[in-house]
Amino acid sequence: MTESFLDRREHLFYHWFVRLSDYGCNVGVLASFAVDKRPSWGGKPFEMMTPEIHRELYRLMVLSRLVDRACCELSVHWFPSEGEEAVLVGSFYGLRPDDVIAPHYRGPFIAFYMRGAALDRLLASPLGKATSYTRGRAPAHCGPPHFNIIPWVSGDLGPIISIAAGTALACRYKQSDRVTVHTIGEGTTNRGDFHEALTLAGLWKLPVVYVVQNNQYAISLHISEFMPCKEITDRAAGYGMPGVAVDGNDVAAVFETVQEAVARARQGLGPTLIEARTYRLRGHWAGDPAAYRPPEEVEAWRAQDPVVRCQQALLASGALTPEDDKALWAAAEEEVAEALAKAKAAPDLGTPDAGLNEVYA
Amino acid sequence: MTESFLDRREHLFYHWFVRLSDYGCNVGVLASFAVDKRPSWGGKPFEMMTPEIHRELYRLMVLSRLVDRACCELSVHWFPSEGEEAVLVGSFYGLRPDDVIAPHYRGPFIAFYMRGAALDRLLASPLGKATSYTRGRAPAHCGPPHFNIIPWVSGDLGPIISIAAGTALACRYKQSDRVTVHTIGEGTTNRGDFHEALTLAGLWKLPVVYVVQNNQYAISLHISEFMPCKEITDRAAGYGMPGVAVDGNDVAAVFETVQEAVARARQGLGPTLIEARTYRLRGHWAGDPAAYRPPEEVEAWRAQDPVVRCQQALLASGALTPEDDKALWAAAEEEVAEALAKAKAAPDLGTPDAGLNEVYA
Amino acid sequence: MRRLTYIDAIIEGIAEEMRRDPDVFLIGQDIGRFGGSLQGTKGLWEEFGPSRIYEAPIAESAMAGCGIGAALMGLRPMVEISFGEFLPTVMSQLVCHAASIHYGTAGVAHVPLVIRTRVGIGPYRGHPQCYESWFQHVPGLKVVMPYWPADAKGLIKAAIRDENPVLFFEHMFLYRGIRGEVPDGDHLVPIGRADIKRPGRDVTIAATGWMVLKALVAADLLAREGIEAEVVDLRTLAPLDVETLCASVRRTGRLVVVHEAWKVGGIGAEIAATVAEEAFEDLEAPIVRVGTPHVPIPSNETLRKVVIPDTPGIIAAVHQTLGRLSSG
Amino acid sequence: MRRLTYIDAIIEGIAEEMRRDPDVFLIGQDIGRFGGSLQGTKGLWEEFGPSRIYEAPIAESAMAGCGIGAALMGLRPMVEISFGEFLPTVMSQLVCHAASIHYGTAGVAHVPLVIRTRVGIGPYRGHPQCYESWFQHVPGLKVVMPYWPADAKGLIKAAIRDENPVLFFEHMFLYRGIRGEVPDGDHLVPIGRADIKRPGRDVTIAATGWMVLKALVAADLLAREGIEAEVVDLRTLAPLDVETLCASVRRTGRLVVVHEAWKVGGIGAEIAATVAEEAFEDLEAPIVRVGTPHVPIPSNETLRKVVIPDTPGIIAAVHQTLGRLSSG
Ligand SMILES: Cc1ncc(C[n+]2csc(CCOP(=O)(O)OP(=O)(O)O)c2C)c(N)n1
Ligand SMILES: Cc1ncc(C[n+]2csc(CCOP(=O)(O)OP(=O)(O)O)c2C)c(N)n1
Ligand SMILES: [Mg+2]
Numbered sequence A, B: 001m002t003e004s005f006l007d008r009r010e011h012l013f014y015h016w017f018v019r020l021s022d023y024g025c026n027v028g029v030l031a032s033f034a035v036d037k038r039p040s041w042g043g044k045p046f047e048m049m050t051p052e053i054h055r056e057l058y059r060l061m062v063l064s065r066l067v068d069r070a071c072c073e074l075s076v077h078w079f080p081s082e083g084e085e086a087v088l089v090g091s092f093y094g095l096r097p098d099d100v101i102a103p104h105y106r107g108p109f110i111a112f113y114m115r116g117a118a119l120d121r122l123l124a125s126p127l128g129k130a131t132s133y134t135r136g137r138a139p140a141h142c143g144p145p146h147f148n149i150i151p152w153v154s155g156d157l158g159p160i161i162s163i164a165a166g167t168a169l170a171c172r173y174k175q176s177d178r179v180t181v182h183t184i185g186e187g188t189t190n191r192g193d194f195h196e197a198l199t200l201a202g203l204w205k206l207p208v209v210y211v212v213q214n215n216q217y218a219i220s221l222h223i224s225e226f227m228p229c230k231e232i233t234d235r236a237a238g239y240g241m242p243g244v245a246v247d248g249n250d251v252a253a254v255f256e257t258v259q260e261a262v263a264r265a266r267q268g269l270g271p272t273l274i275e276a277r278t279y280r281l282r283g284h285w286a287g288d289p290a291a292y293r294p295p296e297e298v299e300a301w302r303a304q305d306p307v308v309r310c311q312q313a314l315l316a317s318g319a320l321t322p323e324d325d326k327a328l329w330a331a332a333e334e335e336v337a338e339a340l341a342k343a344k345a346a347p348d349l350g351t352p353d354a355g356l357n358e359v360y361a
Numbered sequence C, D: 001m002r003r004l005t006y007i008d009a010i011i012e013g014i015a016e017e018m019r020r021d022p023d024v025f026l027i028g029q030d031i032g033r034f035g036g037s038l039q040g041t042k043g044l045w046e047e048f049g050p051s052r053i054y055e056a057p058i059a060e061s062a063m064a065g066c067g068i069g070a071a072l073m074g075l076r077p078m079v080e081i082s083f084g085e086f087l088p089t090v091m092s093q094l095v096c097h098a099a100s101i102h103y104g105t106a107g108v109a110h111v112p113l114v115i116r117t118r119v120g121i122g123p124y125r126g127h128p129q130c131y132e133s134w135f136q137h138v139p140g141l142k143v144v145m146p147y148w149p150a151d152a153k154g155l156i157k158a159a160i161r162d163e164n165p166v167l168f169f170e171h172m173f174l175y176r177g178i179r180g181e182v183p184d185g186d187h188l189v190p191i192g193r194a195d196i197k198r199p200g201r202d203v204t205i206a207a208t209g210w211m212v213l214k215a216l217v218a219a220d221l222l223a224r225e226g227i228e229a230e231v232v233d234l235r236t237l238a239p240l241d242v243e244t245l246c247a248s249v250r251r252t253g254r255l256v257v258v259h260e261a262w263k264v265g266g267i268g269a270e271i272a273a274t275v276a277e278e279a280f281e282d283l284e285a286p287i288v289r290v291g292t293p294h295v296p297i298p299s300n301e302t303l304r305k306v307v308i309p310d311t312p313g314i315i316a317a318v319h320q321t322l323g324r325l326s327s328g
């Protein structure tokens, strides 16, 4: 048995972490922490980078990759996130449990896991099991709101950007210093909702951080075919907020950049638009051969694999020995295998919960 | 009787002008000029400024003001454009009759008139007369499509920005060098449709010019209360197009700036976002006392009255004598009075046209 | 009891809820100093100020999304979409998200959001479109459309306290067009219950919003001919109060449904279909629907009078169900 | 005659129209090299290339608006909204503008625009929402929803040639789920005409899209009990072919309406209300509507099977109109 995630992060900054019951919260789940105020950090990133954090970021990336591969095997409809782990992990690590998150639909499980969601219950979703958090009603990218995650119950892209502004507004309204972090596909930044949401966020200086998970593709189109501007950060000025670009395959860089923006937001200095450039190494969905792009392009980006880059940095700095590394992979593999076994053993969805109830609260 | 508008502009560059029958065009009205190609002007503005043009711009501003005042008297629901004449006239003067226009809802009559629409038939709209171009079915800001004007049949703000991209796309598709010019309220630039339309226009390098008629108010809110960015042109970079700011109370400057953008568009160099800063001297609608803003602000902007500024420039340069000026005003007053009388004498709307037909083409 | 106009009753209801619950707040355009479109938020700014009243840019989808996000956090936002004509701009937020969140999270999260909007022709010329039928179709939404001031107040208070997304449609003609007694105290009207505004034995007229007024006038005129019409004010369109409707039809045997929205695909269709399903044996004549004919609403008032349902049209429909020729 | 799948028939129809008329062009996401969502534009890119096929960013409202603008200029754009779930993003363009331009300009301008989209549950898991009922309500729009490959081809060609905005709904289950004979040559099917897919004397089953297939299966099973159901494929939802429907009901005396959209406020309501108005005397039993119950469509397939109407449900509805208890 590997050490549980909850134990592990105790020595980092999860000491406020409170695990909400998965069930039984029926009024204002996300509001649970709304009233208590936290100190703020005077402009500096919430927490400085340490070798421990770097290792933990690496471990989470490894876990994300393994979970993603497992999901691809479970369903051709899964949207693979391989290659984008540095954005996934770097954006959502280091937040307070009472902060609100809204991960992009590609690769959200690691973000849910980082909040305390049980891996087997997440895997239950592509498997169609009764233990899945949404009990089969919503797509797998819908996060369990138990953990201050904005639920994404629909397949349409865009509206969540405004909903994230709304959770941020609520935190301000309650005079709390909670922050909302939302990752967005770069293709999604062309939706009108992006514009309206960032207009509100910029105007009202809401405590929200928008990270564009720029994997350079929107299904079959390369960014050069659908973006009119050079850099996504070119759009930030129009919303009166800073625009920051970061190497999206460098997990430490993503983490530090997001944390700085989070600190700004926490202090009431308003939102930030971050572009993290990465690459979607696999197809749009697990079954997509992605024949629409040159293999050399994929190869070039594979050489920039964020998991490998992080591994090499850790090995080079001595923060990780080859033996640690081996053990880490083995532990992660075991964790995923165990969760998968547990998920598979869970009862199937269906009667008695035929999905006909809970339409109205 | 004053000289008719059609005669008047003959000596300028309306020599291609063809007046379409007001009725009887039922297939692709806007397409009438789609196939014939025009020469382009090698990067230079379509037409250089001349004293004649400057005088004509002045005359049109005077006319616009008089028409607007008449409309305010006809209906408390009229949206006054007093103070914004330089943007109205400067944006739409000098276009080819086969270019497509879509004026903002505030003050569109002068733009319609410049295309050849009959003043009495425009005034018939607020009067509820059977001679109105839309026969009472659409709001008064809906232009007659007979003159390559995009009809605006609804009250909602935003969608026309994309429709204007669509007319531009069609001109490109037909390999014509026709250009679309659309004026937009600055408040409207916060709508998602603005973002999506400019994304398409920028991406596809469409021959469209967007002029933001920035009168600094959206109903009761001052621009500082609803715009997150400093300048509206800050938004242009996000769409990969140039953003140009111009003094919106200087008709010559607006005219020249728009003409340059039109020339760029005509040559296939893509769209431009122009911000013309002006001021709404009256309330949002004719009956609005506009008590929500300081009188000093209004007074300061009244001192910048674009009609007066143009008049003084013309008098100073000698392009206009005080006598010319008097005659010009008198002629304009007569023209409006005549149109008004004709409009009033027209039959009321109602049976036999009960407005129940022409739902489907 | 005091006699209030429709809009004063609504504003009073909002103000009471804002006083009662500090988590109630407003997002809308020109709802502050200006006092709102048609002065529909008059006085609230003076009492509650900018901490409770968010003046929004022209970004309706973000306004609605912001409301959803704030509601998820346990606040009780009221988002004002100035006119029903702009509801098409918030469809994704309302239909794909707000409506489905409670269900999609298997009952864990929910969205106590009120969307307030103005519809119908009225003293203000613009934006008469009535799109309420669309929302009745969507599971997870509630749709309220009051006619009488007391109901308007009681229902806006109930909407604010409801745990679900509620669309609240206010009729512009009624704003200052009627005045009626409003009970003192914490007056609530339950969502989901129709109200018999006039009892009668010969025919049931089910109506919404302004059309209730027209139906009541029609009923008075019909009474002179000896026809006693029962006028049912639906008040809530979703969930529909099928029970009250069917009970009335069982007594009268005849039904006329009246709404300002287009007849084709309007809520009258759902009502007619449901009543025919539930009370088929009691129906003595075909149900007649009165709604706007299949044309976009014209801008001109004269033309509007031709298309919008009116009292003579309701009377003719009643005559039709009674097998009589109408003189109108 | 060749036997084509539903989607091949649609693509063939589009290709023929693109060959015939150089003003026909496409705007959509991933409709080029990729071949379209569910390979729904396969082969068109190879034949027509980028001058006729515009790959669009994720900006549906602008895509639709662009289509309106191009249509105003006399072109014949087809805008593809990948899935019906995204139709809420284009409501303003379609409802406030496209639908109303011909009327609003007093018949001068018009908008020959086709909006193509995919709905229903199917092999692809996502985006099953069926919002077609909303558009039936809106004057100025036409709504088409074919079931049979030959109809699909004939109707997409008719939609492209139509002078009005037409919404064309393709059912994802049918894409490669059926194959049928398609007439050679310039095969057109008129918009606005239903089709009797199976004659019968005992009961009329009116259905749309995939539900026609389920109704035909139900009819076969019912025939074994001696019940002869007439299956009417509506094909067009707006304008509705009331004549064919009522003629059928006059023969059979009974009507079951089946659609995949939610029952409440769905097109079944309009059909039931209209038929009851027009053919009240001929109805021998209450009309029964079969549609999805009032819950958001769940993602999981097992749960979907519980909510989406199926053959046993249709059979039960038929039994109900015949006053029999169903064994299912
Ligand atoms: C409003 C909307 N339009 C289109 C789609 C179809 N769609 C699903 S994923 C996708 C690409 C999204 O690209 P991006 O935002 O870059 O995210 P990525 O898939 O690259 O992670 C599209 C177009 C959608 N889901 N919603
Ligand atoms: C989508 C939409 N939202 C809101 C309105 C209500 N409305 C009408 S005019 C107006 C202000 C528009 O401001 P701006 O674009 O600056 O134009 P201006 O009135 O200043 O000319 C608003 C909010 C509308 N017509 N459409
Ligand atoms: Mg992407």
Ligand SMILES: [Mg+2]
Pocket (backbone or CB within 6 Å): B185, B186, B187, B213, B214, B215, B216, B217, B218, B219
């Ligand atoms: Mg303005």
